[in-house]
Amino acid sequence: MDPHHPYDPPKSDKFQGALTSRAYPERTxxxxxxxxxxxxFLDRQIGALFAFLRERGLYDDAVIVIVADHGEQFRxxxxxxxxxxxxxxxxHVALLLKAGGRRGEVERTVSITDIFPTILELAxxxxxxxxxxxxxDPSPQRLxxxxxxxxxxxxxxxxxxxxDRRGRKLILGYGEDDWSAVAPETELGTVGMYRSRxxxxxxxxxxxxxxxxxxxxRFYEAYGKVAERRKGRDVPKVTxxxxxVERLRMLGYVGE
Ligand SMILES: [Zn+2]
Numbered sequence: 001m002d003p004h005h006p007y008d009p010p011k012s013d014k015f016q017g018a019l020t021s022r023a024y025p026e027r028t029x030x031x032x033x034x035x036x037x038x039x040x041f042l043d044r045q046i047g048a049l050f051a052f053l054r055e056r057g058l059y060d061d062a063v064i065v066i067v068a069d070h071g072e073q074f075r076x077x078x079x080x081x082x083x084x085x086x087x088x089x090x091x092h093v094a095l096l097l098k099a100g101g102r103r104g105e106v107e108r109t110v111s112i113t114d115i116f117p118t119i120l121e122l123a124x125x126x127x128x129x130x131x132x133x134x135x136x137d138p139s140p141q142r143l144x145x146x147x148x149x150x151x152x153x154x155x156x157x158x159x160x161x162x163x164d165r166r167g168r169k170l171i172l173g174y175g176e177d178d179w180s181a182v183a184p185e186t187e188l189g190t191v192g193m194y195r196s197r198x199x200x201x202x203x204x205x206x207x208x209x210x211x212x213x214x215x216x217x218r219f220y221e222a223y224g225k226v227a228e229r230r231k232g233r234d235v236p237k238v239t240x241x242x243x244x245v246e247r248l249r250m251l252g253y254v255g256e
Pocket of ligand 1: 004069070
């Protein structure tokens with residue numbers, strides 16, 4: 001939880017200067033430095049956890065996954081925080097996997113839904129349908145990954161995105177009048193299309209109607225399958241304690 005608002009790292013973890021090539025206004029940069037300080041603090045805590053595992057002789061066999069639930073926007077797309085858009089700054093998170101002595105880097109675009117099948121594979125359990133693709137899979141079938149925001153307020157937006165294997169990304173969104181509509185057949189407007197690898201801050205939208213049409217068609221095909229699976233699923237109802245609801249609300253995961 002530390003790299004979340006309010007950014008208030010211990011003094012020893014404070015950052016100075018800039019960590020990215022992009023120039024930010026001074027005030028924003030100071031805020032980012034405090035955020036980076038929180039990440040440094042968290043990094044040290046993870047180090048302490050690793051030291052503990054080593055001490056107990058548990059580290060070598062442990063499968064460890066480090067991932068974030070989201071990034072943070074510092075006004076790259078007019079907002080501060082997260083939950084506003086599906087731009088890289090909000091959804092391109094760190095994903096590190098330690099599994100025995102394996103080493104390597106996965107070049108293709110992946111999704112955090114791939115973590116579950118990866119762990120199943122490492123545990124020697126068979127693959128399960130509908131849960132991404134194992135990161136260890138040498139010949140993955142998927143052509144693109146999806147990302148979705150389930151909006152609960154106009155301000156937070158209600159975007160959907162598709163990123164192909166080469167990092168070409170199309171962000172779609174609803175108009176302001178129909179933000180609550182989530183039917184896959186609803187026609188979505190284009191928020192922007194980017195080469196998210198060479199343009200990580202997504203500041204140079206690509207204008208290519210052919211590519212847009214192809215990504216859009218691919219999105220509707222893949223999202224249609226997701227929506228179909230959701231329809232047939234019986235989601236068990238759970239009752240949350242008021243304190244839990246309050247915490248989720250503070251994090252922005254429950255509407256007012
Ligand atoms: Zn979070």
